[in-house]
Amino acid sequence: MEQKERRSLSILIASMIIFGTIGIVRKNIDLPSEVLAFARGILGGTFLCAFLKARGRRFAWNSISKKNLVLLILTGTLIGINWILLFEAYNYTTVAIATLCYYMQPVIVLLVSPIVLKEKLTVRKIFCILTACFGMVLVSGVAGQVSGGSQPIMGIMLGLGAAALYASVVILNKLIQGVPVYEKTIIQLFSAAILLLPYMIPHGSLHAYHLSTLGIIMLLMAGIVHTGIAYAMYFGSVENLPAQTSALLSYIDPVTAVLLSALLLKEPLSLPGWIGTLLIIGAAMVSEIG
Numbered sequence: 001m002e003q004k005e006r007r008s009l010s011i012l013i014a015s016m017i018i019f020g021t022i023g024i025v026r027k028n029i030d031l032p033s034e035v036l037a038f039a040r041g042i043l044g045g046t047f048l049c050a051f052l053k054a055r056g057r058r059f060a061w062n063s064i065s066k067k068n069l070v071l072l073i074l075t076g077t078l079i080g081i082n083w084i085l086l087f088e089a090y091n092y093t094t095v096a097i098a099t100l101c102y103y104m105q106p107v108i109v110l111l112v113s114p115i116v117l118k119e120k121l122t123v124r125k126i127f128c129i130l131t132a133c134f135g136m137v138l139v140s141g142v143a144g145q146v147s148g149g150s151q152p153i154m155g156i157m158l159g160l161g162a163a164a165l166y167a168s169v170v171i172l173n174k175l176i177q178g179v180p181v182y183e184k185t186i187i188q189l190f191s192a193a194i195l196l197l198p199y200m201i202p203h204g205s206l207h208a209y210h211l212s213t214l215g216i217i218m219l220l221m222a223g224i225v226h227t228g229i230a231y232a233m234y235f236g237s238v239e240n241l242p243a244q245t246s247a248l249l250s251y252i253d254p255v256t257a258v259l260l261s262a263l264l265l266k267e268p269l270s271l272p273g274w275i276g277t278l279l280i281i282g283a284a285m286v287s288e289i290g
Contacts, residue, residue, distance in 0.1 A: 001144060002032075004240055005240055005241065008236075008238075008239075008240040008241050009237070009241060009249075010123055011228065011233050011236065011237040011247075012233070012234065012237035012238065012246065013252060014248060015230045015231075015234040015237065016232060016234075016249055016251075016252035016253045016256070016264075017248060017252060017253075017256050018225060018226055018229070018230040018232075018233075019226065019230055019253040019256075020253040020254065020255070020256025020257045020260065021226070021257070021260060022120075022222065022226050022250065022257075023095030023098065023099060023257050023260075023261065024095065024260055024261075024264060024265065025218045025221055025222050026087050026090045026113075026222070027095065027265065028214055028218045029211075029215050029218045029222065030199065030209075030211065030212075030215055031092050031209055031211070031215070031219070032037050033058060033083070033084045033085075033087035033088045033091070034084050034196055034199055035209070036083075036087055036151065036199065036219070036222065037080050037083035037084050037087065037192065037193075037196060038080075038185070038193045038196045038197070038200060038224050039190040039193075039219055040083060040189075040192075040193075040222050040223045040225065040226075041076075041079075041080060041083075041190060041191075041193030041194075041196070041223075041224070042189075042190070042193045043220070043222075043224050043225075043227065044189045044223050044228040044230060044231065045186050045189035045190040045193065045228075045245045047052025047223075047224050047227070047228025047229065047232075048182055048185060048186045048189070048231065048232060049077070049186060050231060051182070051225065051228070051232050052182055052186075054092075057182075058181055058245045060183050063179055063180060064183065064187070065178075066249050068176050068177070068178070068179050070277075071172055071176050071255035072176065072179070072184060072187040072188055073090025073177055073191045073287030074172065075168075075169045075172050075173060075188055075191075075289070076189065076190070076191025076192045076195065077191060077192065077195045078165050078166075078168055078187035078254070079166075079188055079191075079192045080170050080191070080192030080195060080196045081164075081194065082166050082169070083163055083192065084164075084196075085158045085159070085162035085165065086098065086158070086159065086213075087103055087159045088155075088158045089102075089155045089156075089162060090112065090155075090178040091155070092158060092259050093150065093152040093154075093155025093156060093159070093266060094155075094258060094267035094269075095257055095260070095261035095267060096258040096262065096266070096267060096269055096273075097140070097152065097155065097156060097254075097269075097273075098140055098155055098156075098158070098262035098278070099159075099160070099254050099257035099258065099261075100136070100139050100158040100159075100162045100254060100276070100277055100280050100281075101139075101155075101156055101158075101162070101254075102159050102162050102163050102166070102254075102278060103163070103168045103251075103254045103281065103284055104132060104136060104163045104168045104280065105163040105164075105170065105284075106159060106167075106284040107128060107129050107132040107133070107287060108163055108164055108167035109167045109170055109171060109287075110125045110128060110129055110287050111129055112167070112171070113171075115232070116171055117161045117208075118252035118274070119226070121147025122150060124286070125267070125287060127174050127283075128250070128284075128286050128287040129283075129287075131186040131279050131282070131283040132279065132280050132283035132284060132287075134276075134279060135276040135278070135279025135280040135283065136274030136280060137276070138272040138273060138275055138279070139273050139276035139277060139280065140152075140153075140156050140181075145287065146239060152252040155252065157194060158240050160167060160238070177238035181235045182232075182235060184189060185210075185231055185235070187222040198277070204289075219270070224233060242278050243290055247285070249287060251281050251284065251285050254277075254280075254281055255281065257278055259278045
């Protein structure tokens with residue numbers, strides 16, 4: 001392995017670990033989910049703009065057609081709503097369960113791809129779908145195996161809703177051609193933030209909030225570290241790595257979330273929960289890498 005590839009591998013792993021800690025950060029921010037999503041979009045987008053400028057690059061507006069701009073704004077809106085649902089899921093159930101629900105996204109893509117993308121539903125794909133669904137049954141604790149939230153079923157539904165929205169973003173992103181990744185992400189992040197305003201204003205989400213010092217630090221981390229820096233690290237590394245390597249290492253994110261949920265937040269999974277975790281992550285990995 002070349003030195004450049006080894007460095008990219010290390011950066012990608014670091015970005016996945018950062019993504020995997022977003023649930024821990026959210027637990028320490030006493031803000032409504034829509035406000036946190038708005039701040040994440042603004043801070044992350046601003047950081048990536050500064051990152052491009054520091055690299056001596058101008059924003060490539062000439063690479064964005066009207067059709068792509070509409071799709072970018074649409075996907076940005078879906079990303080913003082997706083964040084709200086995921087952050088709310090953390091409030092109702094454990095970080096581990098919410099994250100695992102979120103990582104049903106590849107399975108949802110498999111499920112709708114025959115209709116939307118006209119892709120053939122193979123035996124392997126059907127096996128992955130059934131395996132992940134069985135794993136979700138174990139993780140969800142329908143027989144009372146898990147605890148950790150006042151309304152865990154609501155948290156599970158919110159997490160699955162976030163996964164469905166993220167699956168929609170993945171599918172729509174396939175229609176966006178010729179837009180550089182940083183420009184695409186910047187537009188999506190700002191769109192996510194700006195288009196949350198019509199939701200925030202009537203819900204009274206824009207009045208002043210009194211955050212503790214820890215809350216302010218965590219808010220800046222969510223916007224700058226977990227969005228701006230982590231996205232820059234991710235996109236900068238995947239350019240130099242095989243697609244299958246990137247897909248495989250992306251599952252460091254949910255593994256990190258599950259382990260930290262148990263170690264730091266004392267939100268352990270039962271044995272059926274751990275089995276379900278392995279089934280979900282394994283099925284998603286096979287579906288993407290295959």
